[in-house]
Amino acid sequence: MILRISVTTLLPTLILSLGYISAENVKKWHAIVIIILLALEASARREEIISNHGVVATDMAKCSRIGRDVLREGGHAVDAAVAAALCLGVVSPASSGIGGGAFMLLRLANGDAQAFDMRETAPAFSSMNMYGGNATLKASGALSIAVPGEVAGLHEAWKQHGKLPWKRLVMPAEHLARRGFRISPYLFMQMNRTKAGILADEGLRSMLTSNGELLQLGDTCYNKRLADTLGVISRHGPKALYNGSVGKNLVRDIRKFGGVLTMKDLQKYKVRVTKPISAEIMGLTILGMPPPSAGGAGIILMLNILAQYGSPSGVSGPLGIHRLIESLKHVAAVRMNLGDPEFVNVSEVLSDMLSPKFAAELRKTIFDNMTFDPSYYGGKWNQILDHGTSHLCVVDKDRNAVSMTSTVNSYFGALYQSPSTGILLNNEMDDFSIPVNNSNNVPPPAPANFINPSKRPLSSMAPTIVLKNGQLKAVVGASGGAMIIAATTEVLLNHFAKGMDPLSSILSPRSYHQLIPNVLQYENWTTVTGDHFEVPAETRIALQNKGHVLEGLAGGTISQFVVHTLEDSEAVEGVVFGKLTAVSDPRKGGLPAGY
Template sequence: MVSATCRRTLLALVLQLVFLQLVANVRCLEGDPADQLIRPRKVEADVGAVAADHRICSDLGVGLLKKGGHAVDAAVGAAFCQGVVNPGASGIGGGDFLILRLADGTAEAYDMRETAPGLSSEDMYAKNRTGKTLGGLAAGVPGELAGLYMVWRKYGKLPWKQLVYPTIRLCVNGFAVEPYLANEILTNQAAILADEGLRTNFAPNGNLLKAGDICYRKQLGKTLAQIAKHGPKVFYRGAVGKRLVADIQAAGGIMTFDDLQKYKVKVRKPLVADTWGLTVLGMPPPSSGGAGLILILNILAAYKNISAIEGDLGVHHIVEAFKHTYAVRMNLADPDFVNVNPVLKDMLSPAFAATLQKTISDTTTQPPQFYGGRWNQLEDHGTSHISVVDADRNAVSITATINYSFGSKFLSTSTGILVNNEMDDFVTPTDNTTNAFPPAPVNFIRPYKRPLSTMSPTIILEKGQLRAVLGGSGGIKILTTVAQVLLRHIAGDDPLEAVSLPRVHHQLEPNWVSYENFTNVRGEHIEVPAKTRESLLQKGHELRSANQAVCQLIVHDLSKPVSPVHNKHGGVFLGKLTAVSDLRKDGYPAAY
């Protein structure tokens, strides 16, 4: 017979184990960096998957799927999360592009891009150049919250509050700063210390947060609690919006409460193209990502041989396709202000792509004017991306941004919202450039206009079935990153290899190949081989090393059906899911 003392001892041990497990679970939720050491960047599963720029957000998204949530629920929940734990790149103070493809074939593109305030004008920065990037004058009218709510209202299965509450807990309870964010804080230390709101959140007591420190976003948590309770009306028509506008105006901005009230999400048709035996669903203008990706793929498909994209010569062909594409993309703009149909017709045309492919030499590159470019490149900046597939094979690809790292370097103290500087994604007549081309008038500032972007949320189909979901974060380099990852997947690379292998970038102006040769914040080295670099030099390319964008990829394997317990009727194939996150950021995928 067990004595009372033994029973008490056993009970104490059990309670201690339960307590330790609870602590472990909390540490996992709030982002214990030690967990990264044992976590893979590639996971396989039968039911659902999320690949986000931060592992907490991947976990949160999968948690919503497990509760019976739709892919849209997981994407919305993860987007709220990334605005908190990846604050330098996204949040409700910015805007998003979202591509949705349902298992029944329905496809939609949600444009929740920021708009220029009603009092803006094309020459508003002529006497204040820094105002285009710093402070309240740089802010576009944010659209993320309106768009997330709209797509949830149409397709979400879980209660709105259930999507927001996990992020509120992160704000209030805090989360561990991981290496990528710590590096962003250090890089932007002067701006963070100069702004009261940023300093309070990321340098409490004047000390910059480091990896492993706990970050709190308590004022933002209060704002999100209001949004969880009342929906976006409290932001666009209520007290939160009024406080945000007051803070922006106090910081020199021209945004008004009327601007918030007038904001409209645009639901557009995705761009659709068949190439390389696949169907590409891409984001239409004001994104150049969908049309740009299709043009790159079509130029390279015109070689009619997969060997054309392999080896050192293949890298040259890819770079030349980039140069042609970036020459054309600057003719795109907000379709509500500019007729972009003639440009889109060319960019989606295999025949047009074939004419460009015929001009590519195997032995030499050409000067920028050769590619027909007329305008200087518009440089958009940092972003966050989330890819989601659910149990029914509904898919969402969403890219979010506040533009520069930490946006306008201004955080609204009354709301906790980090404000975007998306006005810098417009050009002005007085933009001073040392490049060969002038600024593109189609992207001049107009009230309520949306600036051009390279964000490239993408969904891939094969024979009518879901094949892949991907997208990137990293500004103007997103398009070339998504293209290279997809091309490597087409060429047969393992999904993790397709995302991890070193990449190149060319945007026509400045006229050099940007190539990877760096060690990330976790000590992992990424370098384009010296042999490849030498081959590019021999063809006349100038080379400069620089980091590239970051990709989140989910592959739906149409050759591997999952166990019958997960199969559904209706002609929808359920294959094995492989989710991959890029080692260039703090992303780790989650699946079940």
């Protein structure tokens, strides 16, 4: 169920919630005006567009337009992804940025495909026992910072495929940081949820507060230090960060903060460029990210399980959700055997996760009338619950396609912004497992994901590209930490198995399960843009009757989706040029752009 709340519905509630409003109370008046304007804008916004040439779908309309302009100038899909990702790092700093990392999946029009792994790595002075079993030390603060990889990865992809100058692609983000951008509703929510951490950090305070208080919705935010940094990177490329003045200043700030990252860590950082994993399911070819992403293999395993039920009837209604949740619990159990393939041999578990035969065996353990405790699904290890991210999708005029998920992990990462560079640092060390003394009721941590210098932590990020008969069919992905696998699978099933149109596939309320705790979480919330998402009551009752413990979730995942129409489209030299339908998830207020 999806409802959109109108201005006339919102206004009385807003006034009641704010209490008596006097002329002197400028901030509250300001907030009301901004929210009304946003609600009016929401009633006319276009979360779905159809274009013939190229499209960009991101969390923020401004960043989608920046990417679109790059395409219009003749840029490659990679060019647009670089410009849009850098933009997101400025205007949505709680979710991504150059102090973090990313996975980029690229499928070229000629059929070649690459996976760019720009995931953060553990510093040289890190170790398996560096936290002494204290998980709070790896969750935020100086020791939670891993070596950032986004700038190196974006530049490597551009170096191989870019058509426009690097400086041209960095410039829009630099200008936004210098000239300022307005606090969006979603960023405002993230700021309020992280208020104590923002107020405790000098760099975040300088950017996100005024007179000791958080900036308000619609206020203009500046990060002129970051603008200076982006300017240097635009002129000198990634060496400015990984072996230059920006890096030296960044390391000095982190060391003062108590971190262990060094210039050698930055100098040693390498982008991994590999082949995507792939599988043939439901007449489609699914391209996904290889480990240390568990997302690509997780989606393929879920789809292989669910394909056995037939579509659309086998995956529809409450029973379809039950089957999806049961398959998701199996994925959660198996994925914790994965890790960084340069440190752990994951070939056997990866082979299982991609195998239809393995999926068929798991399918036999799923019963349509009941669910089970976590131990039933065979998981040996405790879960790592990674956090927030940002996702973008790009298709250019030649039908090159990019699916990219970027992250700083938790809201505002390590809750530390380097004062001299303006770079907000990730807390990606929190995605590693660490040895702890668990109770008898909790599985032990996963050894495959233990910390090692230069190792990359396990991730749920799942950029995905779909082909049909060798032609580009769709680009999809999601943000939302450990819930990404469920969200991306649900969008794919909605469109390809249930026959929903692209927008409906995104709007459909989602359900999640992370195995531990043994709770089925379902969407039940009103978003910052006024949409209400809620799994229907009759569906919830049916799931409870099968033994699921349900819990409403005020949040979840944010997905972007591009569908390429192959039917009745023109083919030129073997490449089909159909219409492109791009959707940005209204849950975060994003809008796509195209031409």
